[in-house]
Each structure stands twice: as C-alpha cells, then as structure tokens.
Amino acid sequence: MPELPEVETSRRGIAPFLEGQAITRIVIRDRRLRWPVEPGFERKLTGTTIESVDRRAKYLLIRTGRGSVILHLGMSGHVHIVDTGTPAGVHDHVDIELASGKALRLRDPRRFGSLHFSATPLEHPLLAALGPEPLGPDFSGRHLWERSRGRRVAVKQFVMTPQVVVGVGNIYASESLFLAGIHPKRAAGRIAEARYERLADAVRTVLKKAIRAGGTTLRDFYGGDGEAGYFKQELAVYDREDLPCVNCGDPVRADVIGQRMSYYCVRCQT
C-alpha cells in the first residue's frame, strides 16, 4: 500500500483534520514497531499544536511548535481519522488524539513502520542521506547517470535505492523501466545519459499518474473499503506474468532481481 503516491494521498487526506489542532493525548498500545517508539514520545508532543503535515520520501512529517513526528508506514501501515474513543483493532498501535475530538490512528499489522520525534526532522539519520524527490527540481536523468557511474548493480535495484532517488518502490521500478524501454537487469553503470533521461521522465509520468489514481483510493480508504486498486488496472507489467505485453503482445516475464519480484518485456526492454 504505501508507495509514494499512497503516502502522498494519505497526507492530503489527513492534513485538514490535523492542521491547527492541539494534541490532547497520545495513546501507544504497542511500541514494538521497526524500532521501539522512544520513551517520552508522548510527553514531548502532548499539548503542542500541529502546524502542518508534510512528506519527505515515504515519511510523513507532522510538524508542531516543538518538533515533528516522523512516521513511516513500512509495508503494511495505514493512517486514518477516527472519533476519539472508537474501539481499537488488534493492529491499531497508536492514536494521536486532537482537541477536535478526532484522532489520527496508525494501523500496521506487520509493524515494519516506524515512529520518531525530532526537533529537526530533515537532519534525522533516517532522512539526512535521502536522495532527491522524484517530482522535485533536483531529480533528472543527469542525476541518475552521474550517480550510476561505476555501479554494477541491476538498474532496477539502483533506482529503488532511497539514497539515489526516493519513492520508487517495487511496482513503480518495474513500470518505469518498462515505459523507458530499459531491461531491469542491465548494469546501472552501463546505461547512457540519454536513456537515463527517458527513465527519469518515465518515473515522473508513472508516479504522477499513480497519485491521481491514489485520489480515488482515498475515498475507499476512508470508507473502510481498503484500497481496491483502481491504479492496478493501469499497470503495464507489474503482476502480469505471462499476460501479453501491452506494447508487443509477447508474454510478460517475472523474475527475481535483488530478492524482489520484477516484471518486464524481453522484447520491448533492452
């Protein structure tokens, strides 16, 4: 669920409920996330007022007068707005209760997500070394080309590295490489700058499209329907093993690259 588009969709969904609200109480039912939630987390935030909800990479940043909540949803995390006092499910680990009577609730069955507090979140060790935002001004084919010189890893793994560029997860790596016509196993250091320009364009195109589809997901999300994937219909290769390539009709291949399942067209991607 939490690809960059879904995190961005969540941000847009929750921000109106949070901004300007005082935090009245924080309830943590299970501190065992990817890293244990630090003692004193609640104390540092209770009584402060939320100024904005931002996003950096796949991290949500809830900014308050005293510092920021740094929230990562991992593989299975969701945030949603509930009325304070709504009974919590087994995997509803954290509530941030607001003066309005609403609460931000974090649900994360696999507990791969994380929750931190920092006065200077962009300098936090988890965020300090991150690469550029794919939809921001610092991301380009030139950037990918420069960073990939001398690298022998498969380009798919390269483009999924958060220190290279953030927000390109397993789905969008496959989709972007298909759109750019680049074979996912090709060594990152052996791809010309012009092809990286095409890849950068493809990443931007795919992510923007997914964010638009994510807007639709949001309604389902709040309706408690889960994220019945409307953007799933738009996927060209991901999860389409043996189905015809939308471009040439050859069967889509599925293959493990760097311990992650990958999908591509042998004829269209070189």
Place this chain on the structure above:
DNA sequence: CGCGACTCCTGCCGGC
C-alpha cells in the same frame, strides 16, 4: 565502499 543476503512481522492466497 559496493554488493548481496538477511532481517523484522502478520495476513492472505493458491495448491493440495
């Protein structure tokens, strides 16, 4: 430093 393997955890799906 780069790279590949491993790790955390639960839910769900397909196959038998």
Place this chain on the structure above:
DNA sequence: TGCCGGCAGGAGTCGC
C-alpha cells in the same frame, strides 16, 4: 473445507 508454504507495495544492517 482446512492446512501449509510461500510470498507481499520497505529498507536498514551485516559480512565479505
């Protein structure tokens, strides 16, 4: 129908 193995949209960490 029920059980079981395998796999899942992330990414830090470790050993070489």
